[in-house]
Amino acid sequence: MKGTMKKIIDRNSAEGLLKDLGGEFAVIRNPAYIHPAFELAPLAPRLTGPLDRLSAAVMDMDGTTTTTEELCIHSLEYMLRAMSGKYTTAEWSGLDHTADYPNIIGNSTTKHVEYLITKYAGLLQTDRTKESFAYAALWTLICGKDAKRKQEVHVTLAKMDLVTMTEDPLFRDAAADPASVPGMRAAIGAELFGRYGGRMRPLSHTDLVTLGIDIYYQRYHEILQRIENGESRQISMELFHDPEKRLIQPMPGILFFLPLLKGWLGDEAALFADRLFEEYATKSGHEFPASERHSAASSLASLGRFFEQHPAKLAIVTSSIFYEANIVMSEVFSVLSAQLASVPLSAGRQTLLRAKLQQYRNVYDAFITASDSTEIRLKPHRDLYSIALHQLNIPTADFHRVIGFEDSESGTIAIRTAGIGRCIAVPFAQTKGHNFDAATLVALGGIPEVVLSHNVFLNA
Ligand SMILES: [Mg+2]
Incomplete structure (x- = not known):
């Protein structure tokens, strides 16, 4: 991309440039009132395997972080x-x-x-x-x-x-x-x-x-x-017709995952093991294998210690408008605070986490909603994720150290088109039918499966 690059080019030259943009493209259909009818968006090359260090996790709200x-x-x-x-x-x-x-x-x-x-x-x-x-x-x-x-x-x-x-x-x-x-x-x-x-x-x-x-x-x-x-x-x-049904609640694994990445759990990350096994079963529909429980629990402690030394940044990236996201996330965090009591943490850790979880702003380094863009540039377009990466201050050279989480097809496409090569789909009952070709990992066991079974965060 030199300054000498022509601004208007013919189709042959455009085809040549397209080759430089990558090997995989998303075809994004536009609403009827927009020109052109569709556009091609280059996807970041897929990245798998463990990371040396995680810079940031960028996550969808509805269906990924919460049930709304x-x-x-x-x-x-x-x-x-x-x-x-x-x-x-x-x-x-x-x-x-x-x-x-x-x-x-x-x-x-x-x-x-x-x-x-x-x-x-x-x-x-x-x-x-x-x-x-x-x-x-x-x-x-x-x-x-x-x-x-x-x-x-x-x-x-x-x-x-x-x-x-x-x-x-x-x-x-x-x-x-x-x-x-x-x-x-x-x-x-x-x-x-x-x-x-x-x-x-x-x-x-x-x-x-x-x-x-x-x-x-x-x-x-x-x-x-x-x-x-x-x-x-x-x-x-x-x-x-059910007063106990919470309309808005955190998805399985969220109570563990957010404080883990912020580096607030340390050794005590292992104390979440039983809760994560249960949440894994709720999410995936089957028990976490008994033979793997011991090693999974000890790897939680290593993760807790690692992130205590190297905390990662966190962003919410949602196509909901700010007014909605603000109410939804405030409700989610009030439920998270209540859930803390069921984890056998030390008194000191309980106090620390309770204080942190009082406000979602304590946890998120960027909070990107549809109000930061316009209706015509929401997911599957990259814009909301690009804004998040910019606000998190992640240089493009570090995009390989970012992980994105989404529960829908358009969300997974948005992550990859924003230049993020690690894209984890965490579908739930209502999005299981989506096409997740853009994802680099589909975890039906959700975030509990990602932390218990896949070593994606560090080269431990
Ligand atoms: Mg969603």
Whole structure:
């Protein structure tokens, strides 16, 4: 890449340059409104085998560090119900786990919504869609807390010729008493639809996707707000009829993995062994082999001592927006703190870890969300990971000392296109059907398997 390189070249020269970019390329399809229809992204050469030293681990949030997919899936299904008026399972049985889940997990929200609007076009009702959008717009502008979301809703209102709707007395009344808004969902939707529905033009496919996105986010953010207010158990009961079901919790192995890499465990890393064997079984569906337990536990102690001397940097890299990631990770860390009590650590170590886990900011050296980029450059594009590497201050010459973790196809592609040759897929139940050709290791036993069975971190 010399300064003399021409800026505009013909196809033959382009093909020549492509050869220099590597031997493997990802084909990334763009949404319909973007030129070109697809682009080719060179993948970093695959790296396997142990490292001399780990500089950083970069990790996805949803499905890799935490389970929030249940909430996203619930909100997507709710979107279709709101757009069709079919709120009960008697009217519509709901999403198809096998056929739908691979298409609605791990990509951008736009892609998830596009898929569902296309597949379930026959279910949707124009009037119910307009009514649900009117309510979602009011809720977002009055009760929502994310400025970027409000901005998006203003854009949609302008597109739909509905700017004057925000001057309706209903908006003023709602602003005076926001807490009453959710209880009046049906009435507000019907009232606004009666007054403004006639002004809206017939909805194209693109309009349906735009309105669907606003309806989806309204539901998702409403639930997040309630979690932030400490209503997790109540929501679990309402949505899943099980108050003990944690909507947001850390993935297996996270309680061990984060403090390990930060160098906070030392010798006491071995005390996590029994917990990791259990989490391995939960994640993979089979027991960790008894014959390997002893040596696995002693290698945990070596890892703990190694990282105490050579701590690694950590980054979260998520396609969720900051507003969501902040609430989700705060909830995850409150669960992690509670889980600490079950590990037989020394009193001193308990105190240290408890203090560190009080705040996710103590653990992450970079916290990259969709709010750092734009919807059209999210995974599988490299941007979020490239921003993370830059913020972690890792020079390109050290990219081989970085490991990326993802649970989805688009995430694994994003890692490799960002120049990271070590890419570990840790799929969970809902992403097992994804294609992980971009990964250099697929660990069905998740992070517990990675730390117990694969010597990827150091040349011990
Ligand atoms: Mg994920």
